[in-house]
Amino acid sequence: MSVVVYLAAGLFGLSAVVLFRRPRTAVRDPLTVSTCVAIVLGSLVFVCSAPLTLSAVNELTGIPNFGAPLTYGMLSAYSCSLLVLLIHWRGGPRERVRRMVLRALAAYVPLIAAVVVLFALGDARTERLTDLDTYYADTPYLREMILLYLIGHSAATLAMCVLCVKWSREVTGLLRAGLRLILAGSVLDVAGFQVTKYTAVAARWCGHDLDVLSTKVAPPMASLGALLCSAGFVLPRLLPVTLAHVRSLRDYRRLGPLWSRVRFVSTAPKPPSSWWQSPRERLHWREVSIHDALLGLAPYFDDRVRERALAAARSAGRTAHEARIAAEAVMLADAARRAAAREEPLRAPSGYRLHATEVSGTSGLVELAVALVRRPAETAVRRGTVRTFHG
Incomplete structure (x- = not known):
């Protein structure tokens, strides 16, 4: 399972590297920065949730299950970053965008702090690497921590679904395709990750065992949903640039015979050869x-x-x-x-x-x-x- 999660994290983070390949230019664009932050946080969620990572974090800190609040806090930060990204993507007056971003931060920063506090108050002495949500579903404070991170993630995902549906009616082309991918990923996250987590936790409250939903079904659905969302955010930004590069490369090669015939005459200074030249x-x-x-x-x-x-x-x-x-x-x-x-x-x-x-x-x-x-x-x-x- 860890290998699959790490692979998803690598693919997730690769798109951020591509978007941020020109740091000096990228840092001036809030949309690029927010896109990269969201993708990096999503990648970190995958890394932190892998059993190997959880075991290593618990061992390094000496605190059983310390990887749980780390993962839940990272997931909450990722949920917040998705809302911030959508706010920047939608655009509008600068003050309005700034105000909405601050509202999102005001909602999720206390939530992340509450997750940490609730974990500290709870009793999680037995290390659980794959089924902590259901194992501690009835434990005081830990029960509230689990519900809190799930509710925070659900709120962000549902808000994304609503925004994507409303906005996709107003736009066309690649932007609409990207919104539909985000919507598909969000729906998959809701149905495949959140509903299964809620069901497994509720089953524990009722004295039943549906842990398989939380341990086997939810993780791959979350990975697939996150990758679809990432593709939706990146597609409208990368595809036009990629197509332009393909056309440029095609024309560059097609000009080869002409350049070979006349290059001995040219006096244009040759630029420094750089492998990263586009x-x-x-x-x-x-x-x-x-x-x-x-x-x-x-x-x-x-x-x-x-x-x-x-x-x-x-x-x-x-x-x-x-x-x-x-x-x-x-x-x-x-x-x-x-x-x-x-x-x-x-x-x-x-x-x-x-x-x-x-x-x-x-x-x-x-x-x-x-x-x-x-x-x-x-x-x-x-x-x-x-x-x-x-x-």
Whole structure:
């Protein structure tokens, strides 16, 4: 059981590491901070609730079952952090957000303190690593401690369910998907963890033994519910960034043939190589460097090469835009060949502007790179359909 719980904690905490990978930027964003705090606390709840951790904490402190108030206090703090996260996520006037956050803290800080006090007042001499809730369900003070942490967690979870249902009616797209994941995780927590815990404790009060609900059913349901909630919080924030990185990496690679052809001309300073550079940063540097190289090759652009290649592409059935890009690729290849051979620039260089320099972003450069790889017009030239090169 401990291995499964530790694995869930690791997966839970990994999303916080990804969100907080740029600490200087992240600390300025209350939403990012509250997201990371909630996820880290959730991960700590998993770690603290593992039997191996409970045994180690009890042994280190010399207090039997000291891991119980530690886990319950951590779970209450996690419940509070979820409410704070939802408050920041919903947004609104700063004073209103601040006031709601203070209310959440005012409710849960005393609750955590009460959990510790009730444990100190109770008699928990027998160490219980997996069934403390039901074993001490009838013990004075410990009974109240167990009910208090469960009620505090239930209040936060039900509040999340209500907020998610109301807010999901107002939003669309990834945000709605994230809210639905949070709602699914919260419902699973209520039905799979809280209801089973309440049922097992109530059964003890009535003289029955349903401990299996508390020891076998509740923990995996709580883990799954927490992971769904974590995914719901992280999805709207990470997925757009991830997709942007994927697109940047794709364009970076597609620009490879164009960069290989013109890199000897570029004078753009190379940034310090860092393994943590994002694909977007790498793409930006390649884009700037290619534009610099195209500027350096401009004196070698020959309009006659481009016009003949354009005619060949149009006669091959290309659309006007496709023919233009194909002709530009042939002209660029010709210019790069002559620049690499250290030939003299043209006496009357072309004033023609490449399509890639007329559009923003990397789409034009990608089109040029793809055409440079295919270069059907240049193939036709080499076969003798048109003569484009000098000599």
